[in-house]
Amino acid sequence: MSLPSQALILALAVAAASPAQALSQADLEAKLAQRLHGDRTGACFAVAVVDKNVTRAFACADADKALRVGPDTAFEIGSVSKTMTSALLAGLIHEGKGSLDDPLSAWLPDGIKVPGFEGQPILLRHVVSHTSGLAALPPGVAIENAANPYAPVTAEMLLAALERSELSRAPGAGFDYSNFASMLLSYAVARRAGADFETLLDERVFTPLGMTGAHINRRPDGVRVAQGHLPNGQPTPAWDFRTDVAGVGGVRATLDDMVRYVQGQLGAAPEPLAAALALSQQPVNPGAQPAMAMNWMLAPLNGRTWHAHEGGTGGFSSFVAFDRAAARGVIVLSDTALHSLGGLGSLGLHLADASVPLGKPRKVVAAPAELVDALVGHYTLQGGMKMELSRKGEALVIQAEGQPAFEMGHDDAGDFYPLAFDALLRPQRKADGSYGFTWVQMGAQLAAVRRDLAPKPAMPAPSAEALQAYAGDYPLMPEFSLKVFERDGRLFVQGSGQPALETVAVAKDVFTVDAVGAEIRFERDAAGRVVAVVLHQGGQVLRGARP
Known part of the structure; x- marks a missing residue:
């Protein structure tokens, strides 16, 4: 299951939206072609885009694979x-x-030791807002098959891992996404x-909503x-889950199943499910960031609130x-794992409102020869693994210590x-x-450090006066801008609603933000004045002209 990115400058999930116009079938197909082909x-x-009507489309990057998915296809969500x-x-x-203020221990078998912190227990509201403080994965439970990691995990293994767990801070004190x-x-x-978990879902959610393919x-x-x-x-193989732990990410559903699920969230569910869905949509951690309902991220959009969640398994992505x-919803399902490439959020939010950038397909391009040459060398990954990068013709080749060499492709996002x-x-x-x-x-995401070259002198730090030339607010999308400012001879950038981050000059008009893997490039006009900024992060690019 995909995890939210931490400390992003590129905050697409909180971009503002203006009232959206209904999409025609042709419009939706055109947008998918622009994003995917x-x-x-x-x-x-x-x-699917859900409003008064439902507009659906299926598309593949390769037109000859168009029959790979269709209305009868169930995706891992x-x-x-x-x-x-x-x-x-x-x-x-x-x-x-029960209650959200019940301790987790009250819902588990008697005698199970659940960690707390200085007398403060884990409550159910902490679990559904990812503030429990428990680890991302159950400690001491080995992942034996990365291609199907959760298949052997049983409830007994989880309870044993819980008894081995310790908290480093109070439940509710911070956001840590936890599949465990x-x-x-x-x-x-x-x-x-x-009752078993699948029976519950079928009786209480799938059947009332008419989700006949969900399972x-x-x-x-x-x-x-x-x-x-x-x-x-x-x-890649499917991911399997033991039934009673499958609520973490084990549901498979067709597009129409998810349309009916969203329609239920918008108020079309019968009782008593309607009351349950409405309750699950209420905020559970007021004042905290990110704002959460019960496992829904709450994204402020143009004075309203969108509930959103992305998902991912080894071979699938969802949004x-x-x-x-506004009685509006968006569903995007993919038969390919795209979380390492930025996921489906930009497409999904663009379909919610066209002012959010759509994104574009990643296309294969030759890597610049000078970049390949600059990367050739010996590295150590964070954690200690050694890697060598070499050249084979025009391509870059990677080889981890003790493993075969693998040729690398290169795309127009620079990866x-x-x-x-x-x-x-x-x-x-x-x-x-x-x-x-x-x-x-x-x-x-592991940083690699070069170990076969002596460090070169860093480029001279720009003067405070030179840095001040970059200062300003650069709008990257509606209600999301990048504030750039100089302080004590250093250049900082700050996304709307986010902390300020220090940059490092790496070339003329180019700065990096190592903490979030971003690169900031400034553009100048013919007179040499800074007129725009371009943010590169996670394979995505946003440009903002100076007002």
């Missing part, structure tokens, strides 16, 4: 499943069978309700399960969002990627003009 991943999308767990929890609370906590919640909800392990007749793919286009006040497996190599220019890189694989 020719994308080097080969991904296929199933997309990953962490969007967590919102369904919340619907079940909210239903139990509505029935008087969500698996425990799935088990706890099934236990409190007295975990009991596939309905007539439903075709999609083949998942890595971002290099290669097929679901809705604005109940290198192995042709044989799923990973990214994202070059980063240093202050001395040399290059390092960040290695992205299996949800981890």
Whole structure:
């Protein structure tokens, strides 16, 4: 399941939106073609925009793969499943069978030791807002097969891992996305309700909403399960879950299933599900960031609130969002894991409002020869693994110590990627003009340090006067701007509603923000005046002209 990016400057999830116009079928298909056709991943999308009507479209990066997905195709929706767990929890609370202020321990078997912090217990509201303080994954539970990591995980293993756990701060004190906590919640909800988790979902959510293709392990007749793919286009195995822990990310659903789910969230559900969904949409951590309902991220959009969640498994990506006040929703499902490439958020939010940048396909391009030459060398990854980068013809080749060598492709977002497996190599220019890189694989982002070159002198730091020439507010999208300012001879950037971050000069008019893997480039006019900024981050590019 994909995790939210931390400390991003590029805050697409809180971009403002103006009232959206209804999309025609042709409009939606055109937008998908603009975003997807020719994308080097080969991904296929199933997309719907829900308002007074429902507009649906299916598209693939390669036109000859158009039959790969369709109305009968069930996708792994990953962490969007967590919102369904919340619907079940909210239903139990509505029935008087619990409260968000119940300690987690009260929903688990007697005698299970649940960690606290200085006498403060983990409450259910902490679990559904990812502030429990529990680890992302259950400690001491080995991932034996990265291609299907959760298949062997049982409730007993989770409870044993819980007893091994310790908290480093009070529950509720900070946001730490935890699949471990969500698996425990799935088990706890099934236990409190007295039925297995899939039966609960079927009886309380799927059947009332008419989600006839949705399932975990009991596939309905007539439903075709999609083949998942890595971002290099290669097929990858499905992810399997034991039923009672599957609320973390184990639901499979067709596009129409998700349309009915969003329509239910917008008020079309029958009782008592309608009351449960409404309860699950209420804020649970007022004043905290990010603002959360029960497993829904709350995104402020033009004075209203959108509920949103992205999901991802080894071979799939998903995005679901809705604005109940405007009776509008967006669903994007993909048969390819795209989380390492930025996910589906930019497309989903663009479909919510066209003022949010759509994004574009990543296309294969030759890497600049000088960049390949600059990267060739020996590196040590964070954590100690040694890697060598070499050249093979015009291509970059990567080889981890004791492993085979793999040729890398290169795309127009500036990333290198192995042709044989799923990973990214994202070059980063240093202050001395040399290059390092960040290695992205299996949800981890690891910095690489060069170990075969003596450090070069860093480029001279620009004077305070020179830095002041960059100062200003640069609007990157509606209600999201990048504030640039000089302080004590250093240049800082600050996204709307986010902390200020220090930059490092790496070339004329080019600065990096190592803390978030971003590069800031300034543009000048013919007279030499700074007129715009271009933000490069995570394969995405935003430009803002100076007012």
